[in-house]
Amino acid sequence: MAQKKGFPMPLEVEYPKELEGWEEMYPSHYLFSKERGEWENRQFWYQDKIHDPEPMPPLDLIFHEAWQISLSQYTTRVFCIPPAQGIAQRMVGCYMFIAPVEPPPPAIIEEKAKLFGKRAFYIFEHYPELWEKWLNKFQALGRQMADVKIPEELPKYVPEELVLPAPQGYYASYELIEAFNMLVNQMFKGWQYHFEMLNLTYLAYLMFADVARKLFPGISESAIGMMVSGADVSMFRPEAELCRLSRLAVSSPKVANIIKSDASAEQKIGELKKTEEGKKWLADMEKVKNPWFYISCGSGWFYYEGSWLTKLDIPFSYMKSYVERLGKGEKIERSLEEISRKRDEIVAEYRKLIKSDEDKKSFEDAFKTVRGIYQFAEDHLFWVEHWLHTIWWQKIRDIGKLFVQRGMLKEEDDIFMFNRFEVPELIEELVIAWALGEGIPLRSKYYMAKAEKRKRILEAARKWNPVPALGIPPEEVAEPFTVMLWGITTEKVQEWLKGMAVVPTEVTELKGFASSAGVVEGKVRVVKHLDELTKIEQGEILVCPTTNPAWAPIFTKIKASVTDIGGLTCHAAIVCREYGVPSVTGTGIATSVLKTGDTVKVDGNTGIVKILKRA
């Protein structure tokens, strides 16, 4: 087949030798195949750099398996967005590639249009009460997952109370099999809920953005973002809780001094436990840990990111800086009223600029439609990607511990090297050996070698840069996420084509979105892995793939931020504007081109990052 646009076709990708065997890590339907080749060649596949800038650990694929089904079904079968179909996924050398599926035949579009009008509008009109229902059922689901019992050990003999006076009837072997199956089911269900209103939220946003652009042809994406974004959303609660705990600490000098010290979180907790005030403060922290510390240190998509729960040093380092700032008399909280008031002012000011009364009415109508539901875009993120995922990591690690206990795996995290179809195989072999009795051999070496090999492949994949896209870009796209979330545009596709020829060491300048004004020069700190976050020093320039609200407190430390991914409304941009820190987002290549220690000039007015001196 002729290559019109310059991207390779799916089966033409060449993989480095070090990646040999990567295909075994994922379910076989995730690979391009000859049997589906004709269809696959017709779709446009691009790397999902927003969620998966890094190679995919096999068990973490579960979130993607779940979203492929859920996102797509809401568009095609539930709310029936007329010309749109779902988003298909494939793995390409450990990287996730996705494709908005070509539109359905015209007759189907007509059928769907009728269903869409009725179903979608019901949701918009009833959003507030639907959100209440959503939150209730989601929290119930999370609690169920938290209640799934993972046996702490496979006992030599089952305890007597499970046998007498009446046998329970099922034991650790079955409990372990059931536990994993339940966790998988709950994760899939959580992701079904995830998209319950999200497709419509994005569609409403796109509609409102269109309206705004028709009225104000030069309006920026960030201005549109400012008009719809909410201040009082769950995603900002963790940070708010840290502020509250910091204020509480300041009310007792003893507690404040411990929080301010340079000790580790563990040592600080030890110290706090020695005093009454300290104990009281700790008890208060324990009370809010669930759910507000169930927040990933990264995006929530990778097991190794850790959460505030597992990396208490991170929330403690934020609280240290908050307590210090409170000591200097500074205000640390984001004022929600202030943010809401500013947003209302912005909307009112744009409205005032509209000439005709009819337009004013349409604008208000459109705004009301998006404003109600837009909260969902920010609220669901905390509950699904952070809270539910953090519960999942805990449970899966408990299973991992059992494998280590029985000598099947070296470390508990090695369980993430097996995909969700393989983990049951490990569990089965484990419980068979337990059931069979004494002296039963386990294939430990086989599993350990497999885990090691996969870790090596993932490491090699990390150093490999796959092509950004495969196949022929389509003329048009109707799928709302492709446009809004991944920002696929003609320019983006052209940029990728150009970018394929770039040699990182020859780059002297990066271009991105001018997302927070100001110009500064300084030293770069590249933070690719989230453990490196605490290494940031005062006055450095943060260079990272993307940021999330868990990072918010470090924005008081940095001079500027530069990201690979994200537009004018991404988290980094919003927080930088709030703190008055210059920011350039969506450069595409900052983390691969810049090195820690490089001196750069970040121009948040023009979106240009100049490399002044290489480290």
Added chain:
Amino acid sequence: MEARGNRLEAEKFLALNLQPPTSIDLHEGLVMPYTLWFQKAGKEALHLVGGKNASLGELIRADIPVPPGFSVTTEAYHEFLIDGDIKEKIEKILSPIGLQDVASLEEASQRIRELIRQTPIPMRIVEAICSNYEALSQVCEVPDIPVAVRSSATAEDLPGASFAGQQDTFLWVRGCEEVLDKIKSCMSSLFTARAISYRIKMGFPHEKVLISVGVQKIVDARAAGVMFTLDPLNGDPSKVVIEGNWGLGETVVSGQVNPDKFVVDKVTKEIERTISQKWTECIFHPEKGMVCHLDVPRERQEIQCIEDEEIHELARYAKRIEEYYGSPQDIEWAIDKHRPFPLNIFMVQSRPETVWSQKKKEPVLGKKSAYDLLMEKALQRIKIGS
């Protein structure tokens, strides 16, 4: 903080309690001044001070910083014509002129302008002008203050009757003699061949178009230019578009350079900028004693000619002026090189924007409800291939 410098000068005027010499209009029983300080004559005095000067008066009333100055009224012009006995002579020269006759048009223009040049301004009017000019110099604390002398016709700047650029401007005029001389030149600019033929074409009777002249302290500009209270490219009402160059604004107004361009969002204050290579600037040359076009030194050519804080201040004034007039405006501005921010910012002209203000009466969104808009969006496909 805004306009404080300007206000100080205005206050000094009040303290001087200047009473402009006047004449009595016997028909209307009204006092008709020969000169009027800008702040005393707004749109109600259009017939006396012309469009440009009246708009300066309006700006001052809206608390916008405008360099101080005064108008020489149409009454002064009128009495100049009567006293010098030239009104009828002019009419006689013009009456046989037709549009096609280019040569005689040119000849008529020459003769009228010569007539005006040779006719002395009546002494009472000379006294009025000179006393105002001296007061202006005194208030600005500069002897023989450099001024801009501009014509301001009564039919000019009206929507649909754009006489823009048809009259003259003289920059850096100093001393009473020279001011009087340039005032006459401005008056005679009403009779350039172009102006005459334009009036014939548009059907304005020559005798109905009177002229006033503005005498205004000149802003020794570090940078200057024009701005629109909407984006003239697409009519976006949420933008202020500012264009500027080094030096006086004439290079931008006349399109001699590619100016720096700043598109400022009225709501979010975001600035979108295009910095151009600005190779020439119009500045006062102290040795030559005149305004010249000079090459901009290489190192300054591609530097943003106004600071961000100045951009924001300009945009703020643009919004205020648009609100005051209730319609989109086309504004000339200048930044004084001798004053500190924000006292260095001045508006020197504002007139109605004519292109977009005329259209756009129809709703852009076609009276659609959110349901219609969403349905439309849901059916839409986004072009990404080319």
